[in-house]
Amino acid sequence: MFHALDTAASGMTAQQINLDNIANNLANSSTAGFQSRRVQFSDLLYQNDIMPGAAATQQTTVASGLQIGLGTRPGNTEIVQTQGDLSSTGNPLDFAIQGSGFFQILLPNGQVGYTRSGSFQPDAQGNLVTANGDQLQPAITIPTSATNITVGSDGTVSVTLPGQTQAQQVGVIQLAMFANPGGLNSIGNNIYLPTTASGDPVVGTAGGSQGLGTIQQGMLEQSNVNVVDEFVNMILAQRSYESNSRVIKAADEMLQQLNQLAQ
Amino acid sequence: MDSGYYSLATALNSRTQELDTIANNLANASTVGYRAQENVFGSILATAGNTNGSALSQAVNTYGILSGTTLDLSQGALQKTGNNLDVAIEGSGYFVVQTANGPMYTRNGSFQISAHGQLVTSAGDAVMGEDGAIAMPPGVVSISSDGTLSSGGAVVGKLHIVEFAPNTQLTSMGGSYYSAPAASVQKATQSTVQQGMLESSNVNSITSMVDLVTAQRTAEMMQRALNMFNSEIDKTATQDLPKVG
Numbered sequence: 001m002f003h004a005l006d007t008a009a010s011g012m013t014a015q016q017i018n019l020d021n022i023a024n025n026l027a028n029s030s031t032a033g034f035q036s037r038r039v040q041f042s043d044l045l046y047q048n049d050i051m052p053g054a055a056a057t058q059q060t061t062v063a064s065g066l067q068i069g070l071g072t073r074p075g076n077t078e079i080v081q082t083q084g085d086l087s088s089t090g091n092p093l094d095f096a097i098q099g100s101g102f103f104q105i106l107l108p109n110g111q112v113g114y115t116r117s118g119s120f121q122p123d124a125q126g127n128l129v130t131a132n133g134d135q136l137q138p139a140i141t142i143p144t145s146a147t148n149i150t151v152g153s154d155g156t157v158s159v160t161l162p163g164q165t166q167a168q169q170v171g172v173i174q175l176a177m178f179a180n181p182g183g184l185n186s187i188g189n190n191i192y193l194p195t196t197a198s199g200d201p202v203v204g205t206a207g208g209s210q211g212l213g214t215i216q217q218g219m220l221e222q223s224n225v226n227v228v229d230e231f232v233n234m235i236l237a238q239r240s241y242e243s244n245s246r247v248i249k250a251a252d253e254m255l256q257q258l259n260q261l262a263q
Numbered sequence: 264m265d266s267g268y269y270s271l272a273t274a275l276n277s278r279t280q281e282l283d284t285i286a287n288n289l290a291n292a293s294t295v296g297y298r299a300q301e302n303v304f305g306s307i308l309a310t311a312g313n314t315n316g317s318a319l320s321q322a323v324n325t326y327g328i329l330s331g332t333t334l335d336l337s338q339g340a341l342q343k344t345g346n347n348l349d350v351a352i353e354g355s356g357y358f359v360v361q362t363a364n365g366p367m368y369t370r371n372g373s374f375q376i377s378a379h380g381q382l383v384t385s386a387g388d389a390v391m392g393e394d395g396a397i398a399m400p401p402g403v404v405s406i407s408s409d410g411t412l413s414s415g416g417a418v419v420g421k422l423h424i425v426e427f428a429p430n431t432q433l434t435s436m437g438g439s440y441y442s443a444p445a446a447s448v449q450k451a452t453q454s455t456v457q458q459g460m461l462e463s464s465n466v467n468s469i470t471s472m473v474d475l476v477t478a479q480r481t482a483e484m485m486q487r488a489l490n491m492f493n494s495e496i497d498k499t500a501t502q503d504l505p506k507v508g
Contacts, residue, residue: 011290069287
């Protein structure tokens with residue numbers, strides 16, 4: 001039977017997954033610290049009716065092989081590592097990372113998660129936590145009476161207490177980076193977990209030469225979704241879906257004609 | 264039996280194979296670094312070896328078949344991605360990838376750094392530099408147009424980019440990988456690389472759609488001609504002729 005039917009079906013499935021991914025990117029275009037993903041496709045195996053370079057006779061080889069491709073499949077969804085725009089919020093506990101580092105946060109199950117969403121608040125004890133209540137690691141405690149909080153580009157947190165003129169250092173925010181951040185596991189809530197593909201985190205102080213990046217106080221990193229690109233990709237996905245469905249129709253009509261031969 | 268019947272059946276068969284190739288091209292219209300397949304039709308003399316055949320006999324016994332597929336090696340459009348580890352080749356070169364099945368060649372420059380700090384393809388196979396696999400220390404990666412890689416400002420290697428001798432037949436291996444005879448591999452002289460870009464598939468959807476319509480309509484012609492053999496000629500011979508007289 002025609003491979004064309006299955007081949008075109010593989011193309012339609014792939015474009016469906018592509019559209020799912022575009023939908024997720026667009027849905028998160030306002031999520032601070034969200035990093036978009038891109039689907040990568042790869043071609044499937046080939047049916048080699050004649051191998052290229054096969055011997056035609058003892059002296060000669062065929063000019064071109066006969067290879068029939070069997071379709072496509074989505075290979076992976078890669079995290080796009082571009083920097084999102086930084087927007088000024090004026091909130092002293094909003095931090096943005098300019099560079100490739102991640103904040104470390106303690107998840108309820110005791111694991112350390114990684115995020116680029118730097119919107120923190122003090123909890124009842126004064127510890128900096130995310131909007132979900134996960135504590136920033138290493139823990140930084142802001143005294144409740146603090147009047148002024150300053151975070152340097154290297155992550156040094158200092159506060160001014162009432163009656164004191166000298167700022168007092170209360171901790172240093174450390175950042176983590178990965179050999180292959182594209183291989184991180186997204187678990188939702190802007191949190192990533194390391195995998196064997198991403199490698200183990202390398203923890204360091206912001207602003208160093210490692211490429212962790214610097215911390216900007218009073219800023220938030222917007223999602224790096226490029227809405228125009230996503231719309232262009234959406235049109236391409238839709239048209240590609242359409243052309244694959246057109247192949248199925250053509251194959252169906254050809255099969256129909258073949259069936260009519262036997263009348 | 265009328266040889267035209269077999270000739271048409273062969274041609275109809277080759278059109279269904281043509282449809283398979285078109286379907287594969289369209290299915291891979293979004294595959295980075297994919298090279299479109301082109302159909303090569305040829306004729307085959309069914310009575311080969313029979314040197315006594317008349318010119319007429321040879322003419323009616325020449326069957327059209329799909330004799331091969333070649334790759335369209337034209338440049339695909341470059342698409343900006345902004346990822347530091349995405350590289351596109353401008354020119355006819357290929358990246359060299361070390362796989363479990365030996366060296367393979369690819370135009371898909373969507374690279375990553377493995378957990379062991381090696382530059383790898385998205386399938387996890389090591390990308391070859393001119394001195395073997397490339398180790399990438401952590402840091403901001405920049406890639407110059409001749410393929411020199413630097414990480415955090417220090418040069419760490421140079422991408423091995425190869426071109427092939429003219430008329431080399433590449434074998435599609437799937438996963439955007441191609442293999443080629445070792446003897447045809449040459450050092451790239453006319454290729455440059457672009458960081459932050461990927462080369463889209465070079466499938467032309469307009470020509471693919473035209474091919475699709477053509478394949479469908481020619482198949483329809485074959486089917487009509489087969490019907491004529493079936494209904495007009497054979498029916499006359501088997502049903503109408505006995506009634507004469």
